Amino acid sequence: MIHSRWVMNRSMSNAPDLLFKTLAEPTRRAIFERLCREGEQTVGALTLEAGISQPAVSKHLAVLKLAGLVRDRPEGRQTHYSAEPGALAPLTRWARQMDEYWRSRFDALEDLLKRMDP
């Protein structure tokens, strides 16, 4: 019998959960993608293309900021927003860790299949 003891890292999922929730909303994701693509923008500029009201855009930006996905820079009466793509790292890390996990489980499954009756 194989005793496979793969220890899952406790830190691997808390941050991805917040990122998943934050980016699952299509309008919010579109705003984030636009900031990644086009660089720093004001709320006004983002509102022109988002097709929703400025308060709604501001609300999405606040949620993105809470998740660490955007940062803001006040300048006079305007606030400029830019993407923090580094915040996506936990998500790619989660995927990488799960990938390693499943590969090791496939190895164990193959060992088991060799020992099973046909």
Added chain:
Amino acid sequence: MSESQDEPLAVVVERELPHAPAKIWRALTQPHLIKEWLMKTDFEPVSGHRFKFQGDWGAVDCQVKVVETDKTLAYSWEAFGLQSLVTWTLTPTESGTRLRMEQIGFRPDQQRAFEGAKQGWRNFFAGLERVLADLS
């Protein structure tokens, strides 16, 4: 052995195995066999059945979503507050079976509509990959 690389942000592992689908299906669905390669579990191959995988480090909460004997098995997988869907697909080949495991994350309140969410999350991951590719 081939391992898919086409969806690096969704987790996909695929291998050709020299065993019949029915045998692999047993290893995927019988608790005394599952514990040999994955974890201790009270799994039952019944759609809607809630079960746990018990690891040394804690438990994974799961619910069976799809059971098509010898073909497809899917269950939700929730650990440390992160929801995902694990889907096993068995495809017969000349020399055995191609076994594919796909794990896709989705937000907790989407579980109800997971079929739709699945496509949504494919798009989500594809979108994220585009963003990441543009940045690098």
